[in-house]
Amino acid sequence: MDIQRKVIGEKMIIHLPERVDKEVSLEFEKEMYCILNAGTNFKTVIDASNLEHISESGLRVLKKLRLEFGDLKMINIKPEVFEIMKEKGYTELYS
DSSP states (O other): OOOEEEEETTEEEEEOOSEEOTTTHHHHHHHHHHHHHHTTTSEEEEEOTTOOEEOHHHHHHHHHHHHHHOOOEEESOOHHHHHHHHHHTOGGGTO
């Protein structure tokens, strides 16, 4: 999995892939830990503009990362992805 990231000033923007489902959630978690551990001096923003689908296991990874690394903001969430977040009770990842 190749998660794209870009640093702009004091922010690191992480672009989520098109799908984060059960099959890739472990690989997704490992790569996100590598990215976040390497960029500890940046305010992190997670750009979900490419994300078409996320499973509950993917949402659990994002919640775990937010609890461990602090204020991770998600932006550009498509309405259908936000509905999944809402149904599963993970809307706090958006705020």
